[in-house]
Amino acid sequence: MNEINRSFTPAVISSNRRILVTGGSGFIGSHLCERLLDAGHEVLCVDNFFTGARANVAHLLDHRNFELMRHDVTMPLYVEVDEIYNLACPASPIHYQRDPTQTIKTSVHGAINMLGLAKRLNAKILQSSTSEVYGDPQVHPQPESYWGNVNPIGPRACYDEGKRCAETLFFAYRMQHDLPIKVMRIFNTYGPRMHPNDGRVVSNFIIQALTNQPITLFGDGEQTRSFCYVDDLVEGMIRLMDRTPDSVTGPVNIGNPGEFTIRALAETVLELTGSRSALVRRPLPVDDPRQRRPDISLAKSLLNWEPTIELREGLAKTIAYFDAFLASAQAEVYAAH
Ligand code: NAD
Numbered sequence: 001m002n003e004i005n006r007s008f009t010p011a012v013i014s015s016n017r018r019i020l021v022t023g024g025s026g027f028i029g030s031h032l033c034e035r036l037l038d039a040g041h042e043v044l045c046v047d048n049f050f051t052g053a054r055a056n057v058a059h060l061l062d063h064r065n066f067e068l069m070r071h072d073v074t075m076p077l078y079v080e081v082d083e084i085y086n087l088a089c090p091a092s093p094i095h096y097q098r099d100p101t102q103t104i105k106t107s108v109h110g111a112i113n114m115l116g117l118a119k120r121l122n123a124k125i126l127q128s129s130t131s132e133v134y135g136d137p138q139v140h141p142q143p144e145s146y147w148g149n150v151n152p153i154g155p156r157a158c159y160d161e162g163k164r165c166a167e168t169l170f171f172a173y174r175m176q177h178d179l180p181i182k183v184m185r186i187f188n189t190y191g192p193r194m195h196p197n198d199g200r201v202v203s204n205f206i207i208q209a210l211t212n213q214p215i216t217l218f219g220d221g222e223q224t225r226s227f228c229y230v231d232d233l234v235e236g237m238i239r240l241m242d243r244t245p246d247s248v249t250g251p252v253n254i255g256n257p258g259e260f261t262i263r264a265l266a267e268t269v270l271e272l273t274g275s276r277s278a279l280v281r282r283p284l285p286v287d288d289p290r291q292r293r294p295d296i297s298l299a300k301s302l303l304n305w306e307p308t309i310e311l312r313e314g315l316a317k318t319i320a321y322f323d324a325f326l327a328s329a330q331a332e333v334y335a336a337h
């Protein structure tokens with residue numbers, strides 16, 4: 001009798017959700033998957049490994065609530081989930097310019113497929129948009145109300161315009177189907193598990209410094225960026241999804257308003273690594289934005305969110321990660337890419 005009773009004991013009813021993270025084995029996605037699992041959710045990570053790697057989620061593969069699926073979001077996906085975080089898309093200029101048409105397809109067809117999935121399931125869906133929708137901004141800092149200054153046919157257009165179209169699609173689904181959407185505009189983010197060959201400034205400078213190679217300063221180095229540590233970013237992302245009513249759609253800027261010249265970043269990296277690398281000048285890439293800093297008033301008021309990790313603290317953690325990475329066998333795998 002006892003045996004029978006035990007086998008019919010109802011499962012503990014849980015409010016935890018089944019959450020799809022597209023691009024989940026990339027840099028930001030892998031941190032998001034980790035946080036969602038820590039909160040007790042089930043996570044389905046979908047990725048085609050264009051820039052992501054199994055290594056980024058290797059530590060999650062044995063977790064009972066984690067599942068990894070190889071899939072390209074430009075193809076329809078049939079799964080059952082309660083929420084969707086749509087992160088799939090290469091983020092660095094080197095990677096998104098490698099196959100511009102695929103980048104556009106990932107943003108646009110990927111958004112259509114994920115929105116279609118969300119519509120069938122009536123699932124809440126968050127889009128990881130970007131500060132690149134502001135292009136080379138003529139308004140500084142950039143509030144969400146600014147419509148941007150994007151060259152529609154330049155080398156960055158496949159990413160910028162793809163992301164702009166994805167935002168349009170999200171709002172069209174909202175208007176037409178009343179879908180619960182969240183749109184987040186991410187500013188430059190850095191931290192452990194950035195792709196070592198993505199050519200982005202933080203990973204480039206740290207690797208160059210740690211290996212005593214010249215630090216490549218594009219242009220005069222006086223262009224500015226605002227750098228957000230990945231833990232802060234993920235906190236903002238989860239707050240937007242979880243802690244706002246369905247009526248709150250965004251777009252919401254999430255980034256660190258601390259603004260630094262690229263030259264100052266190089267000098268800080270040199271100081272923190274104790275490197276002997278010299279600074280060398282290289283040509284400024286076409287359409288490289290002159291300045292960028294988020295206005296985060298909306299995130300502060302809506303999400304009670306602001307970044308907590310200073311640049312030097314975040315850089316120290318990222319340097320420690322790349323130091324260990326360069327000493328590991330993984331570095332050889334990436335060197336081949
Ligand atoms: P990332 O390149 O590390 O991650 C993107 C992930 O998407 C990778 O794992 C990649 O393999 C996957 N992917 C690409 N195309 C796909 C496809 N067609 N189907 C399935 N998976 C695909 O980049 P990240 O920095 O982690 O960026 C994540 C998201 O955040 C992206 O949408 C990016 O546009 C956005 N974002 C990032 C930054 C930043 O500073 N890192 C800034 C603004 C916006």
Ligand code: UDP
Pocket residue numbers: 092093188199200201202204205216217218219221223225262284285288289
């Ligand atoms: N940059 C640089 N040296 C590098 C890589 C990048 O000076 O080795 C500059 C780049 O020209 C840009 C800034 O750093 O002005 C940020 O570049 P990143 O590609 O990281 O981000 P994004 O331009 O997309 O903001």
